[in-house]
Amino acid sequence: MLRASMRDGRAFAPAAFLALVLACGGAAAAACQERPLRAYLPGGTAASGWAKDGEPQEYEGEGLYTYIDGGAEIYQEYGFARVVIQDYKSAAGKSASLEIFEMSTPAAAFGMFSFKRSGGGKAVQLGSGAELESYYLNFWKGRFLVTLTGFDDAQETVSGLLAIGAAVAAKLPGDGPEPALVGTLPAEGLKPGSVKYIRGLLGLNNIYPFSTARGLGFAEGVRGLYEDGTTLLLLDYGSAGSRREAWSELRAFLEGSERFVRVGMEPTEHVLFQDGKGRFVAFGEAGSRLIVGVASSATAALLIVGRAQ
């Protein structure tokens, strides 16, 4: 089931190729096929003072489970195609690991980037968006997500991550804006770096676990944190009809769950619950979207939902 498909850069599994054809589309697909991921690895003097250390590893499709035992599912949820991993070493003996993930779409690459960043790191100018943490760097560009990991936080190591990252970014093709749904979050008070774009339940569970799958078959979603401590979650179901059906399911679950208590039963525009942690969770509807506000007070939860409608 969890087939290991480490490859040498020449063979290319039909299933993975099909995924890339679908992901890349038309002429771009041919380019994907012709360009093994290792072609994007900096070599020689591309990153000054750093050189490749050993051979690259490559995995595609379900082969990712071999590389990231226990952690591959989130990549698959967003849409994973293939990855190449290459170690680098500096003249002073510092080490770094480079991972280039090719995702199915730019939205999938941005989503995985948003999932992996903490929001507490330093934003840097690289690719379409980048965040530098104390010992690692994530950035995305087009369909690609790049993670560089140092094995300490020494200045030389961090400088190396940035240099290798810049060399990779210069080689990677494509570009693309963030998913449109991200732009629908109210901007006022939105914490920079807090936005997480999700494509399924695993992403959602790491943001706010409803402990159910009922009514949560959304097509895409986005989460933002606000300066006043509120959380806003927009779940898009593709159509108003799908959203209505899903909300009905989710609401039935919440009303029957021991973890949630309905607050106020009179008919209003919004529906309000309190969860087992004492947080207020407000729901509103707008076209294809279900709007969820989470806050420590009922007023704040309702207000953030109202702002998003």
Place this chain on the structure above:
Amino acid sequence: MARKIGRREFFRTSAQAGLTLALGTGLATASRAAAPKVKASIVAVGTGGDYEQAAMKAVSLLGGMKKFVPKNARVALLPNVQSRHPGSFTKPQILRAVIRMCKKAGAKEVNCLSWQTVKQWEDTGLKAVIDAEGAGLKIFEKDEALFKPVPIPGGQALKEARILAEFYSHDLLINMPITKDHAGNKFTGTMKNLMGLNSPVNNRTFHRPNWKTDPNDVAHLEQSIVDLNKAVKPALNIVDATEIIVTNGPFGPGQLMRPEKVVAGTDRVAIDAYCAGLWGLDPKDVIQIKKGAEQGLGQMDLTRVRFREDFA
């Protein structure tokens, strides 16, 4: 590189004198040989930036390694080598301390058992320690013939484990996880680490198609982990809570937290509950901890656990 947390002393309540919780017959004792029993609900915590010292202190607070490792015993060790990213694998310094303590206690042989690759052991620096300390590294192919079927009486989701047969040529197991984040169930600790001794094929039965998202499938995974822990009972658990990833687990890279603690004891549930609290998780929200407590594997209520802590 990492955020340090202060000297939080968790639940250092002096529970009623002599309180010894019945954790299920034999569950807290050595798995294979007649390792001497110790009180079940004592959790020892060694703290400090010298991780080797912290590990030694934690074991010392339990009465020393001789309480767990009989003379001439063959000892199996199970560190976590899942990833080489900082904060995602058991620190080599802790492994070094444990090997040395076992040998000093009179162990005849100390071996790390694994079906992971040699490269993983090399990349994490653990193999270098094993070699330097004269311990053994026994790596096995993922061949089902190398795993022994072990029925689990009382298993709810898992009726039979398949444990590395080589384990049964050892007298006892010291379980050595690193506690860290997990994108699926939010937590990894002593109980989940035992999957490293179970066959990968059997482990896969823990994972139904939506094992990280569908509540029923999640519950199946968590119950399988609890059941596995009914089949294998470490003589001692020594947990790396020194520098750990609290996001993007279990693989990383992720945000590091540095509690600088090594946590030791025989009560897996109590240890996991304590470790979960290190980064703000409520043990009741970690299904495997909750189920483990409900099914007699240990004590989740930390006000009923006796803590021995030393700040090195």
